[in-house]
Amino acid sequence: xxxxxxxxxxxxxxxxxxxxxxxxxxxxxxxxxxxxxxxxxxxxxxxxxxxxxxxxxxxxxxxxxxxxxxxxxxxxxxxxxxxxxxxxxxxxxxxxxxxxxxxxxxxxxxxxxxxxxxxxxxxxxxxxxxxxxxxxxxxxxxxxxxx
Numbered sequence: 001x002x003x004x005x006x007x008x009x010x011x012x013x014x015x016x017x018x019x020x021x022x023x024x025x026x027x028x029x030x031x032x033x034x035x036x037x038x039x040x041x042x043x044x045x046x047x048x049x050x051x052x053x054x055x056x057x058x059x060x061x062x063x064x065x066x067x068x069x070x071x072x073x074x075x076x077x078x079x080x081x082x083x084x085x086x087x088x089x090x091x092x093x094x095x096x097x098x099x100x101x102x103x104x105x106x107x108x109x110x111x112x113x114x115x116x117x118x119x120x121x122x123x124x125x126x127x128x129x130x131x132x133x134x135x136x137x138x139x140x141x142x143x144x145x146x147x
Contacts, residue, residue, distance in 0.1 A: 001026065033106070036092040043069050043076035052076060054092060058107040058123050060085050062100045072125050095142045097121065098132040105142050 016034055020027045033055070040051040052069060061068045062082050069076040085094055085102050093105040103121060110122045111131075119131040119139065131139050 001030075032092055036089075036106075039089075039092070041069070041078055041080060043078045045074070045076050050076065054089055054104075055106065057104050058125065058127065059097075059104060059129060060094075060102040070127075093142070095135075095138045097135045097139055098130060099134075101129055103129060103131075103139070105139075111139070111143070 018027060018031060036055040037053060039054040041054060041057075043050050043052045052071065056071050058070045058072065060078075060080075060082060061070065067078050067080055067082065067085075069078050080088075082096065082100070082102050086096050094102050095105055097103045107123050107125075108121055109124045109126075112120050112122070114120050114130070117133050117136070119136065121129050121131055121139070123129070
């Protein structure tokens with residue numbers, strides 16, 4: 001794969017052109033990564049509302065009917081439900097790993113096994129989240145798929 005960057009002061013908006021001779025998983029993955037960099041969701045924090053890039057999100061967690069958005073060091077709230085996140089952002093690498101958690105596979109650093117057929121996912125910021133048995137197949141298929 002060849003990547004070329006060309007600065008053109010005459011263009012008003014950034015344009016990304018992907019040339020390919022065959023639509024492969026790599027082309028699809030790169031396209032989705034580019035889209036995720038510009039996809040934002042509305043969140044709330046102490047200072048008010050904020051638009052957060054989906055690519056900056058490590059995972060979503062639902063606690064007491066509230067959805068929390070976990071980024072590298074920041075935590076926000078959002079009105080989006082977990083099922084909506086899986087439906088809307090599943091193609092960007094978001095996978096449900098427990099009843100209350102949806103993980104961004106792009107933020108995953110490693111996975112290790114725990115007793116009782118469970119797994120523990122370690123994220124790029126060294127935070128750990130548990131993968132429950134019911135959702136093991138989701139993360140396994142995402143890992144093998146190469147999301």
